[in-house]
Structure formats: C-alpha cells, structure tokens
Amino acid sequence: KQEVTQIPAALSVPEGENLVLNCSFTDSAIYNLQWFRQDPGKGLTSLLLIQSSQREQTSGRLNASLDKSSGRSTLYIAASQPGDSATYLCAASGGGKLIFGQGTELSVKP
Amino acid sequence: DADVTQTPRNRITKTGKRIMLECSQTKGHDRMYWYRQDPGLGLRLIYYSFDVKDINKGEISDGYSVSRQAQAKFSLSLESAIPNQTALYFCATSDAGTVGSYEQYFGPGTRLTVT
Numbered sequence: 498k499q500e501v502t503q504i505p506a507a508l509s510v511p512e513g514e515n516l517v518l519n520c521s522f523t524d525s526a527i528y529n530l531q532w533f534r535q536d537p538g539k540g541l542t543s544l545l546l547i548q549s550s551q552r553e554q555t556s557g558r559l560n561a562s563l564d565k566s567s568g569r570s571t572l573y574i575a576a577s578q579p580g581d582s583a584t585y586l587c588a589a590s591g592g593g594k595l596i597f598g599q600g601t602e603l604s605v606k607p
Numbered sequence: 608d609a610d611v612t613q614t615p616r617n618r619i620t621k622t623g624k625r626i627m628l629e630c631s632q633t634k635g636h637d638r639m640y641w642y643r644q645d646p647g648l649g650l651r652l653i654y655y656s657f658d659v660k661d662i663n664k665g666e667i668s669d670g671y672s673v674s675r676q677a678q679a680k681f682s683l684s685l686e687s688a689i690p691n692q693t694a695l696y697f698c699a700t701s702d703a704g705t706v707g708s709y710e711q712y713f714g715p716g717t718r719l720t721v722t
Binding site for chain 1: 638640646648649650651652655657665667695697701709710711712713714715716718
C-alpha cells in the first residue's frame with residue numbers, strides 16, 4: 498500500500514530565502530507525482546506534475562524533482578515571498594488514483 | 608468560469624439527514640473523484656469513477672454513495688449524516704492518460720458540518 502510522507506509538517510522562513518520541501522513515497526511504481534498548493538479553507542491548485550519518466554519540472558520560481566529509486570521528490574522554492582505562505586501537498590499517482598501526503602505548512606515572514 | 612464546480616459551497620445539516628453534494632466539470636475529462644479532508648489526516652479518497660458506467664470505492668467509502676449522472680456530473684450522497692462526516696469535501700477530475708498525464712484538477716470544495 499502506497500504511503501506518502503512530507504517533512505517537515507511546518508516551516509517558517511524569512512522572505513528571500515530559498516527553501517526545499519520534501520516528499521517521500523513507499524512504492525516506486527508510480528505513474529506521476531503532483532505538487533499542490535492549498536490556501537487556508539480553499540481548494541487545491543496544481544503547481545507541478547512530474548511524469549515517472551521525468552526527473553524534474555520547473556515553473557517560475559518552483560522546481561520539483563523526482564527520484565523514483567529512492568522514493569523521493571523535492572519542491573524547491575527560490576527567493577521565497579510572503580505570498581508563498583500556504584500548505585504544500587504532494588501526491589503520488591498509481592492505478593489512476595492519488596495518494597496524498599499530509600502537507601507542509603509554509604510561512605514566509607516579511 | 609471555473610472548470611470544476613461544486614455545490615453547495617457550505618452546508619450545515621443535522622444528524623440523520625440525507626444530503627447530496629454535487630460536482631460538475633467542463634474539462635471534458637472521463638475520470639472524476641471525491642475526497643474528504645480532515646485536519647491531521649490529509650486528503651482521503653472516498654469514491655472514483657473512470658467513466659459513466661464505472662464506479663469504484665476508495666479508501667473510506669463507508670457511509671457514502673455516489674452517482675455518475677453524465678460524463679460531466681458526479682454527485683456524492685450521505686444517506687444518514689453523522690457528526691464525524693464533518694469535513695471539507697473535494698471533487699476532482701483527470702484525463703484518462705491516453706493523450707494526457709492523469710493530472711488531477713480540483714474543485715473549490717464543500718465545507719460540510721453535521722450537528
């Protein structure tokens with residue numbers, strides 16, 4: 498059974514820092530890995546999707562990597578801003594279904 | 608207009624009542640999903656449907672039922688609501704992967720409170 502873990506559960510950084518959010522999964526037979534952003538009480542916004550055949554994807558200040566052999570994905574946020582404050586969720590896709598981690602709550606202080 | 612819409616956005620109901628949450632999508636996707644989100648437990652899959660005639664139980668289907676009325680519509684019912692079904696409910700859609708990537712797109716959520 499696939500299990501997805503995100504560490505840390507919460508992170509507070511000063512504005513301008515580069516930071517890394519971690520996601521690990523137990524079953525390497527995934528189809529893709531998706532990163533989402535969720536603002537308090539709101540829906541999920543898809544940030545990046547990495548196919549199993551890919552190593553990384555980039556969008557603006559965000560870069561996500563995938564290492565299936567080690568069961569790990571990282572989300573790198575460059576030059577963080579207060580507007581980046583949110584909960585970040587990763588989800589591993591297999592069998593057409595997503596298994597979610599519990600998220601990392603990010604706070605970027607001005 | 609949003610690609611995935613959910614109605615109602617907020618609902619307060621009493622224990623024992625029947626309630627239906629509705630989801631509509633304009634993305635033309637075959638696959639639709641219902642999740643619930645609870646603090647500390649993350650998002651968990653309730654039911655999913657890969658096409659109009661295909662319905663599957665997810666991780667936590669007890670106490671719920673679904674109906675896929677059309678490619679674009681997928682509803683979730685609580686036959687007799689109980690307080691521990693208080694949660695944030697999300698609908699999502701994805702393509703079938705033949706030409707896409709299985710990327711899932713989420714609706715804005717329905718906040719359900721059962722008193």
